[in-house]
Amino acid sequence: MRLARGPRPLAIRVFAAAFLAAAVxxxxxxxxxxxxxxxxxxxxxxxxxxxxxxxxxxxxxxxxIALIPLVWIYLFAAPFARWLVLGFGALRLAFLDPAALAGAVLVAAAMASLLTPAAHRWFARKPAEEDGPAVFE
Structure with a gap:
């Protein structure tokens, strides 16, 4: 995996903030x-x-463990991590404990931000040529 270049879209920053806040x-x-x-x-x-x-x-x-998909998404723009978060987030919301409502709202906001057009463009981006492996001659 290579580090994603360029600024993160607002949807990805919202996801990261909400997901980290819920974990904390x-x-x-x-x-x-x-x-x-x-x-x-x-x-x-x-x-x-x-x-x-x-x-x-x-x-x-x-x-x-919660930080792992956060890093995959924020630093590496790994598309599989989006579906991993969405799947486990849906399971968490399905078995919602009313005492954990604030965390559930943050998880729902994080999940919703992963489905925005800006997030889709982030995951679909093509790495730049200079992101490739170094060639030694």
């Missing part, structure tokens, strides 16, 4: 009430012996 909010909310986060994780994976440390590790891993 989830991390802060989870770390703010570790007991609740631990209980939620224990409800989803009761076979695992959850404690505060594993809860923090899991919340940090979720945050880091």
């Amino acid at each position: 909010m989830r991390l802060v909310r989870g770390l703010g009430d570790l007991a609740l986060s631990e209980a939620v994780f224990a409800a989803h994976a009761p076979w695992f012996a959850w404690n505060r440390d594993w809860t923090i590790v899991t919340l940090s891993a979720e945050f880091t």
Whole structure:
């Protein structure tokens, strides 16, 4: 993958800001009430012996995983990342927890910005010749 050149369209900047804000909010909310986060994780994976440390590790891993498609889209203009975000975002919205409404609104805004014409042009752009691999003679 090569770095995308040129300025990012507004739709891509909106996506990046909203997606990052949603990820940060989830991390802060989870770390703010570790007991609740631990209980939620224990409800989803009761076979695992959850404690505060594993809860923090899991919340940090979720945050880091959220950053991966953000980097793919913002830095590399990777089209497959758009569909990955849209697919997982739709799943998240389908199983919406009312307590996470603010994060869901941000995810919805991020997803909508990926479907704009400006975002489509961003993903469809052709890399410049100088973006190619260096030739050594």
